[in-house]
Amino acid sequence: MIRFKNASVTYPGGVQALKNVTLEIPDGQMMVIVGLSGAGKSTLIRAINGLVPLTGGDVLIDDVSVRHARPRQLREIRSKIGMIFQTFNLVKRTTVLNNVLMGRLHGAGTMRSVLGWYREADVEIAMRSLERVGIVEKAYVRASNLSGGQQQRVGIARALAQEPKIILADEPVASLDPPTSHVVMRDLQRINTELNMTTIINLHFLDLAKVYGERIIGMRAGELVYDGTGAKADENVFRDIYGRSLTADDLMGEAGAAASTTG
Amino acid sequence: MTADQVARTPTARPTKPARSPWVPLSLLIFLGLTWAAASEELGIGFDIGELIGNFTRGFPFLADFWSPNWAFLPQTYEPMLETLRMSIIAAAIGCSVALPISFLASRVTTPNLAVYLADRGILNVVRAIPDILYALIFVAALGIGALPGILALVLFNIGVVVKLLSETVDGVDPGPIEAANAAGGNRTQAVRWAVLPQVLPNYVAYSLYVFELNIRASAVIGIVGAGGIGRLITTERRFFNYDNLSVILIEIFVFVFLIELISISLRRRLV
Numbered sequence: 001m002i003r004f005k006n007a008s009v010t011y012p013g014g015v016q017a018l019k020n021v022t023l024e025i026p027d028g029q030m031m032v033i034v035g036l037s038g039a040g041k042s043t044l045i046r047a048i049n050g051l052v053p054l055t056g057g058d059v060l061i062d063d064v065s066v067r068h069a070r071p072r073q074l075r076e077i078r079s080k081i082g083m084i085f086q087t088f089n090l091v092k093r094t095t096v097l098n099n100v101l102m103g104r105l106h107g108a109g110t111m112r113s114v115l116g117w118y119r120e121a122d123v124e125i126a127m128r129s130l131e132r133v134g135i136v137e138k139a140y141v142r143a144s145n146l147s148g149g150q151q152q153r154v155g156i157a158r159a160l161a162q163e164p165k166i167i168l169a170d171e172p173v174a175s176l177d178p179p180t181s182h183v184v185m186r187d188l189q190r191i192n193t194e195l196n197m198t199t200i201i202n203l204h205f206l207d208l209a210k211v212y213g214e215r216i217i218g219m220r221a222g223e224l225v226y227d228g229t230g231a232k233a234d235e236n237v238f239r240d241i242y243g244r245s246l247t248a249d250d251l252m253g254e255a256g257a258a259a260s261t262t263g
Numbered sequence: 264m265t266a267d268q269v270a271r272t273p274t275a276r277p278t279k280p281a282r283s284p285w286v287p288l289s290l291l292i293f294l295g296l297t298w299a300a301a302s303e304e305l306g307i308g309f310d311i312g313e314l315i316g317n318f319t320r321g322f323p324f325l326a327d328f329w330s331p332n333w334a335f336l337p338q339t340y341e342p343m344l345e346t347l348r349m350s351i352i353a354a355a356i357g358c359s360v361a362l363p364i365s366f367l368a369s370r371v372t373t374p375n376l377a378v379y380l381a382d383r384g385i386l387n388v389v390r391a392i393p394d395i396l397y398a399l400i401f402v403a404a405l406g407i408g409a410l411p412g413i414l415a416l417v418l419f420n421i422g423v424v425v426k427l428l429s430e431t432v433d434g435v436d437p438g439p440i441e442a443a444n445a446a447g448g449n450r451t452q453a454v455r456w457a458v459l460p461q462v463l464p465n466y467v468a469y470s471l472y473v474f475e476l477n478i479r480a481s482a483v484i485g486i487v488g489a490g491g492i493g494r495l496i497t498t499e500r501r502f503f504n505y506d507n508l509s510v511i512l513i514e515i516f517v518f519v520f521l522i523e524l525i526s527i528s529l530r531r532r533l534v
Contacts, residue, residue, distance in 0.1 A: 049445055079447030089438035094460040102439075102456055105448035113448075114455045155442075162446055 001026055001062060002048060002166065002198065008056030009043050009222075017043040019222040020057065027165070030192045030199045032213030032230070034206060036242055040222040041202040045168050048200070049081045050074050061166070079106035082159025082197075084188075086171035088151045092144035096135070096154050099143050100126040103161030129160040133187055149180035156187055160195075167191065169201040173208070178252050181205075185212050205252040206238050327505030328512075335507040339495060339514055345409055346491035347518070350477035353413045357420025358470040361428065364421065368429035371437065372454050390422035398484035412481060412489030419480060420473045427469045428462060435461045464533040471526040475519055482515060 002025040009018035017040045025031055033041045046052035047059050050066045059066040061077055069077055082103065090099045104122040105113050112118070118126075130136040133153040138146060143154060152172060159167055169188060173181035189212055192199040203209045209216055209230065216233045218226030218241035226233070226241050238246055301309035366372040367382040397418050401411030439457035448456070485493015492511060499507045 051441065051445060075447040075449060077447075078445055081445070083442065083445035085438065085442065087438055089436075089442040091439045091457060091460045093463070094456075098456065098460075102443055102448065103446050105443060105446055105452045105456065108452075110449060110451050113452050158442065158446070168445075 002200075003060040003063075004047075004057070005060065006057035007047055007054055007059050009040075009047060009052055010055045017052075017222050018047060018054075021222075021224050022057075023217070023224060023227070025198060025200065027198055028192070028196045030189065030212065030214040031201070031217060032209045032215070033200065033202045033217045033219060034204075034209050034238070034241060035219035037204075039219040041219055042170055043222075044219065045170050045200060045202055048166070048168060049078045049083060051083075075106060079162055080164050081166045081168060082162045082164035084152070084155050084159050084167065084169040084172045086174045088148075088155045088175070090143040090151055090154055090158075092142070094143065095140050096130070096143055096146070096157075097123070097126060097139040099154055100129055100139075100157045100161050103129070103158045106162070125163065126157070126161045129157040130154075132160060132191070133157045147180075148176050149183060152176060152180075152184050153187065156184070156191070160191065164197060166198045166200070169199070171202050171204060174204055181208065181252060188212070205250065206233075206246070207251045207253075209233070324503075324505050328509040330506055331509040331513060332504075332506035333510065335504075335510050336514075339492070339511055342485075342492045342495045343514060343518075346478060346481045346485075346493075349409050349413050349416060349481055349491050350474055353416030353420055353477055354470060354474040356413075357417045357473065358424055358466075360417070361421045361424035362466065365425045365428035365432060366454050366458070368425055369432035371432055371435060371440070372450070372458055386422065386425050389418055390426060392418075394419040394480050395484055395487060398487050398489040402488045407488040407490070409490035412484050412491055415484055415489055416477050416480060420477065423473050423476065424466075424469050427472075428466055431462050431465045432458060464530060467533055468526065468530050471522065471529065475522045475526070478515060478518055478522070482511075 002023075004021045004023040007018055007021045007023075008016070010016045019040075021044065033044060035041050043052050047054055048061070048066070050069065054067045058068070061081075064073075064077060066074070066077060091102075101108075101118055101122065104118060104126060108118055108122055127136060127139065130139055133156050135146075135150055135153050135157070138150065138154075143151060146154065152175075155172075167188070172188065173184050176184060185208060188199055188201065191197060201212070203213075210233060211230070213230040213233075216226065216228060216230050217224060218233075218237070220241055220243060226237055228237070235246060238250070242250070300306040303310075364382060364386070367378060368386060370379055373379045373382070394415055397415035398412060401414045405411045405414075435458055439461070440453050443453035443457040481489070481491040482493045482496055485491045485495070486497045488494070492515065496508065496511055499511070
């Protein structure tokens with residue numbers, strides 16, 4: 001269980017990205033965060049694994065404080081939280097397998113991992129993660145040779161290789177075309193149900209959020225302005241979250257939805 | 264209503280901002296400084312007429328250069344080989360030592376300000392001292408030979424590689440570092456798996472570059488007794504054997520050119 005207790009983040013420049021957020025996310029939930037860019041979605045997600053330090057309140061993961069964790073404890077907490085990024089954050093010049101093995105860094109030990117002598121068990125976990133997202137045949141290919149959708153699946157495999165309890169995804173489909181977006185979203189959905197990992201996803205497109213969000217959180221100017229099921233989130237709710245009327249840019253559109261039924 | 268129609272409220276176009284006076288001003292300052300540096304009163308008294316008038320005086324020496332004494336070539340093999348050995352050893356040691364120091368000299372991989380500043384400070388001192396001065400110091404301490412030359416080159420190489428590589432590290436894509444941190448990896452692991460693969464082609468290129476610099480530098484440091492081809496250059500120059508010097512110069516050129524070729528093909532394979 002993830003608990004936000006009056007969590008606040010003020011960046012050094014004075015921007016208040018998170019204002020007194022209190023929130024509980026039970027184990028195994030698939031939660032989608034929506035909001036305009038700059039609303040604090042990324043900050044909320046990064047507060048969970050401490051990539052963005054809190055300036056007020058706390059975030060507890062299974063009752064362990066993220067804010068007060070010592071560096072070693074924080075790495076321990078992070079090792080149980082997989083993260084997926086908008087721009088994939090892969091090392092493009094190295095192989096897919098090396099990228100996925102990054103998910104095993106925490107358990108591998110510094111000397112061993114620096115020399116690249118990963119245990120067979122670690123390589124096995126990495127391979128299985130690649131199998132789960134269906135691109136194990138690319139294991140020894142350079143990451144730069146993959147398409148955007150494939151690269152994001154390597155990103156997912158890297159997160160899975162951590163054997164985490166929680167998956168954080170920061171705009172995981174924002175750099176992808178609509179059909180590929182649905183493929184990646186369905187991968188995430190399947191991981192959530194099959195492996196029972198708590199999954200927290202930032203999304204830009206409201207229709208995607210409605211389809212995949214078991215629960216939807218709305219953010220505006222660093223504050224929580226909506227918390228409810230995907231089914232209940234209608235146009236009025238989104239209008240409220242965005243503080244303006246909706247436009248075509250807020251929706252991914254029919255092209256993606258059509259592909260999702262056939263793909 | 265679509266987004267397009269909403270965004271069509273007419274706004275006044277901005278006027279072109281005034282040209283910054285800094286560009287012509289700094290150009291003027293630069294020209295002024297150059298003139299001052301060359302002038303008789305403030306600078307070194309650089310006279311272009313003198314240059315043209317005395318230009319032909321060196322021609323007899325140059326004439327010897329045009330007819331290299333190829334019979335001298337076998338005598339250059341031994342010192343040239345020594346230069347090659349010195350250059351390889353110095354580049355290998357210098358580049359190995361420079362790698363970890365480079366990561367400590369970039370804010371991307373070393374957020375600790377004190378460590379970063381200390382590393383940068385020491386490196387600035389190391390780089391400020393010219394290689395020939397290192398050679399003089401080590402020759403004085405260890406005597407004439409290849410060893411002081413190697414030590415001088417090692418320090419010289421560390422300075423160059425750390426400067427270039429740490430600046431390359433500054434420019435890497437920070438995304439993979441964030442990914443390594445998010446996975447619970449420590450800083451050393453993040454450097455190894457997120458940063459090193461990104462800068463590896465540059466590191467190899469810089470290493471080959473300093474190897475090439477070493478061959479040229481050992482011609483100079485040999486003059487103060489630090490071994491290699493420079494020792495031969497000193498002797499031949501003293502006896503005004505410009506036809507022999509010409510052979511040495513051509514030889515150095517060939518080696519530098521070959522290294523450049525190898526360097527290009529290696530880099531193409533690595534990128």
